Amino acid sequence: MTRDPAVRRLDDWGAPELRDLANEYGTPLYVLDLDRVARNFERVQAAFPNAAVHYAAKANAGRAVLSRLATEGAGVECASAGEVERALEAGFAGEDVLYTAVNPPAADLDTVVALARDRPELTITAGARDTVDRLAERGYDGRLCLRVHPGTGAGHGESVATGGDASFGVPAADVPALLEDASDRGFDVVGVHAHTGSGLSNEDRESHLAVVETLASVAERTTVDLEFVDVGGGFGVPYRPEEPPLDLDPIAEATREALAHLDVDLVVEPGRYLVADAGVLLTTVNTVKPAGEQGTFAGVDAGMTTLLRPALYDAFHHVRSLEPDTADREETAVTVVGPVCESTDVLAEGRRLPEPDRGDRLAIGNAGAYGIEMANQYTSRPRPAVVALEHGEDRIVRRRETTEDITAMEEP
Ligand SMILES: Cc1ncc(COP(=O)(O)O)c(C=O)c1O
Ligand SMILES: N[C@H](CCC[C@H](N)C(=O)O)C(=O)O
Structure with missing residues (x-):
């Protein structure tokens, strides 16, 4: 039996391919290989x-x-x-x-x-x-x-x-x-x-x-x-x-x-072990705000409703910028926060990343395990889509939810 001992790190994913997926399917987006x-x-x-x-x-x-x-x-x-x-x-x-x-x-x-x-x-x-x-x-x-x-x-x-x-x-x-x-x-x-x-x-x-x-x-x-x-x-x-x-x-x-x-x-x-490193979560920066001595806040379109683990367990997920033109940007401490009005809605704290810009795509690693599975609709936020990669092709395997999905079970 062939044996592949390598861990798949976040840096092993191709940034252009992930950016293409974010452009095609929108964010927040789970990608699962x-x-x-x-x-x-x-x-x-x-x-x-x-x-x-x-x-x-x-x-x-x-x-x-x-x-x-x-x-x-x-x-x-x-x-x-x-x-x-x-x-x-x-x-x-x-x-x-x-x-x-x-x-x-x-x-x-x-x-x-x-x-x-x-x-x-x-x-x-x-x-x-x-x-x-x-x-x-x-x-x-x-x-x-x-x-x-x-x-x-x-x-x-x-x-x-x-x-x-x-x-x-x-x-x-x-x-x-x-x-x-x-x-x-x-x-x-x-x-x-x-x-x-x-x-x-x-x-x-x-x-x-x-x-x-x-x-x-x-x-x-x-x-x-x-x-x-x-x-x-x-x-x-x-x-x-x-x-x-x-x-x-x-x-x-x-x-x-x-x-x-x-x-x-x-x-x-x-x-x-089977799914964690097979998945990344793609997200887009929508708000950039100085965080004083702590560097910069990057507000993104994923949060504790998309990936609960940081808020629930204080879990660490590696974050990487997917932008191609960051060489001329200063590295700074970036705290990545979600859109939910909870002070625990922090995906990553004080990471060395290029100074963020609105519209930047970020990738969050090891998102294949306990990611989409623990996602929820708190604050009426629809759950994200999931794209699968298989045999060199990509396809949506779970469509993005809508507000109608959230209200579908309700009676007047
Ligand atoms: C009974 C049982 N088996 C297996 C697992 C899988 O754990 P892990 O994802 O850490 O391998 C769990 C964890 O939820 C469990 O409770
Ligand atoms: N039920 C599991 C824990 C799951 C932890 C998982 N939800 C995570 O995100 O780390 C157990 O009994 O070991």
Whole structure:
């Protein structure tokens, strides 16, 4: 299998091509390179050769992404009934689908249990005894996996160090008994799962390994014959230009070693790793304003409704000017702000960029993961369009919303 180890940095994208797309489709605009998504999937497959790779759809559940990954042979991990429906529509088969039921609303369980009737190969992961009971109440006795609460987590911030959050999963000590109980009740108990957190870096290897070891000890202690151990996702990508890429090989090797004595298949659920560096967000400067000692404010047409991560997590996204004629402009500290009347509507703070001009196009990196997916309509701002690049062509895969889209569900 070919292996492309290179991280795709924001500077690797061609400025003229991105400017052309901004001119043709307008801004704000998400650009998503589906061929890069496919290569990222291959990189995970190469690191985990015998594992089943289930793409965590929550990172970007656009139909174009899902159907390309289905074509490439990936599986999918879904966080809601809606994601399950979208995954099936995009071409995934029942056997490709893992549905992780985290505090699931009744309607989600109703929908997925109904879908599973015709697709007995679909797997549901429950994170509480109560969820197992609710599945039984609906007559479900199909493939069941249990989510383990490992007690430790890691990630790009405390709020996404999910493994440490007791609301997700069953305490490891209680899992073997619950597996046996579910098996006795007639469920087809197939696996155990845990998720360390999102945005793991090379420094987080030990934390991830601790979670894998917890899973291994649960699998050792159960008398139920498990088919797989699902070690979750969370593999990070470098957001800062100077940050090194995540080295997947040592993580994969340590994971394999920790599970080697067990006769189980390995499942991984990467989201961000497959799509983050395949996407950029294009935006246009519409207001230029001196920011005193802080340099210059560049007001742009994308904001926290377009890309929520900086406002929500204080996340860093690299920003680059796409203008061809910036050599004669002074570099200055630029703070990129959105159009929403919230003081957290800041996409980037104090970046060294050419003195901005009205009309300048800017590109924001690593926008393929948790970008369009977390976009919203706050302040009646329609969500942006998404353009896909595939096999040398570009096409709109999600049209720009309009105010009519926002009001369409309203009744007088
Ligand atoms: C259960 C589960 N699996 C996988 C993922 C994917 O995380 P990431 O995008 O960091 O790989 C998440 C994160 O939301 C998750 O909760
Ligand atoms: N639910 C994920 C976190 C998603 C973080 C993502 N939304 C981001 O933008 O970083 C988890 O449990 O690890």
